[in-house]
Amino acid sequence: MSAPDKTTLAVALTYEAPNAPRVVAVGRGELGQRIIDTARQHGVPLETNAPLAQALSTIELETEIPEALYGAMATILAFILRASTTPPAQPLRP
Numbered sequence: 001m002s003a004p005d006k007t008t009l010a011v012a013l014t015y016e017a018p019n020a021p022r023v024v025a026v027g028r029g030e031l032g033q034r035i036i037d038t039a040r041q042h043g044v045p046l047e048t049n050a051p052l053a054q055a056l057s058t059i060e061l062e063t064e065i066p067e068a069l070y071g072a073m074a075t076i077l078a079f080i081l082r083a084s085t086t087p088p089a090q091p092l093r094p
Helices: 030-041 050-056 067-085
Strands: 009-014 022-028
Touching (some): 009 050
Antiparallel strands (some): 009 022
16 A cells, blocks of 8 residues: 555544534544545445535534535435445356
């Protein structure tokens, strides 16, 4: 694995309805890569959206996202819901 880019930015969120998603981790560079690697190890869906990550990275940890980001987050939540309800691809049988 190559060294993480110093510009790597990762933001981890948690969501418990009916509340808004909360920012639970933010990291750049090596810490950002560790957040991504941990998510992958635990099967957490990942979405790449640099402008949204940048906006979310300015929010204090354990704080709900502001209403101004609800539209962008709705897109991400739809992605996560689809990813969590889609069964894993089955290998082709000969």
